[in-house]
């Protein structure tokens with residue numbers, strides 16, 4: 001294990017010269033060498049990059065709030081070192097010519113990058129089983145999935161291979177794997193973090209965010225990565241709060257909203273309901289009031305998401321044709337159309353093809369109004385539901401995932417059952433608001449399987465979410481449990 005396995009502990013230990021950045025980087029690389037052959041969280045590991053970055057910290061050439069902290073990046077964030085594969089054959093050999101803004105910001109804050117983590121191909125999925133290369137395993141139970149699509153980032157942190165990691169969340173891909181791996185994951189408000197250099201899946205829903213163990217770490221990461229970027233026109237020009245000084249303050253008069261539509265959602269595991277209601281009891285004991293709210297269009301969330309996201313994906317992924325970008329077939333072709341279609345047939349996996357076909361269909365003439373425009377109308381209704389609910393409460397509490405981690409192979413043959421994993425997470429992206437998952441207990445008979453509590457807040461309520469989650473973490477110790485990965 002890392003001697004200091006949280007962001008603040010690692011940074012402070014380096015500052016106090018209890019450990020050097022190079023020593024910590026070596027510990028992280030050793031841990032990866034030891035456990036990643038089993039967990040398989042990483043697509044690529046960069047010992048030379050990590051040690052060089054650590055040396056710069058030790059030599060005083062780089063400093064900042066993340067100085068010397070080993071961090072893993074989801075493999076859909078562009079870096080000029082190594083590859084950016086999106087876990088797709090299409091980009092197996094892609095060397096990005098530029099660096100994502102978030103990667104630049106982390107680097108400027110002193111971070112040490114150890115490697116890039118596995119995901120469902122192009123971030124489409126909830127288990128990492130759609131990766132073209134391999135499935136990542138859940139560090140709590142190797143027979144189970146880590147969730148997805150940022151399963152590699154969640155598992156890398158949970159298994160102690162880094163002190164924090166970064167993922168992207170289009171419909172739950174940070175929060176759901178965080179829940180299944182027993183760590184915290186935040187999807188910031190749409191526009192809070194620049195998407196420049198994140199390989200696009202569904203541009204109106206995508207947002208980048210951190211995985212950490214605790215809220216001091218989350219605040220530190222958010223303070224570094226948030227803010228306006230002239231290279232992403234959707235990044236909002238709002239000042240970045242000092243999350244790290246605000247995070248420790250409890251919220252007086254906290255009102256927790258419970259949405260009956262979330263409680264009635266089909267397929268919630270009983271251990272999940274129990275853990276979430278116990279978490280709400282913890283808030284009651286801390287003096288919060290619990291209020292009923294209604295999100296009447298929740299039932300349409302999955303349907304709207306699985307039209308909007310594929311429509312945007314079909315358009316974003318058009319660039320991978322073997323000419324502009326991506327894998328090119330080596331077969332003999334007779335014309336450009338055949339070159340495109342063979343390259344795409346070889347480069348994309350089944351789930352990505354399914355999304356492209358659904359999206360192209362829903363956007364085609366004659367169907368556009370019936371599917372895409374309708375889904376956008378539902379989007380407005382869902383957004384309005386949240387606006388109204390947040391008049392009555394400060395945050396909404398619900399499960400992150402209806403079940404704990406499922407077994408590898410359990411849902412991979414049934415796309416619809418996989419899509420239903422996203423019932424509590426997609427509406428947050430549809431509405432563009434902020435959502436956070438924190439560990440709140442365990443299910444499981446033979447092995448403990450983590451459960452996540454999701455806290456949803458209005459746009460730009462990150463400070464509040466961190467404070468509310470911080471109150472819970474000071475009162476409980478779920479976030480201090482670690483899986484036993486030998």
Ligand code: GLN
Nearest residue numbers: 123124125170171172173
């Ligand atoms: N599971 C969802 C999907 O497959 C969400 C993915 C994500 O957030 N990137 O689309």
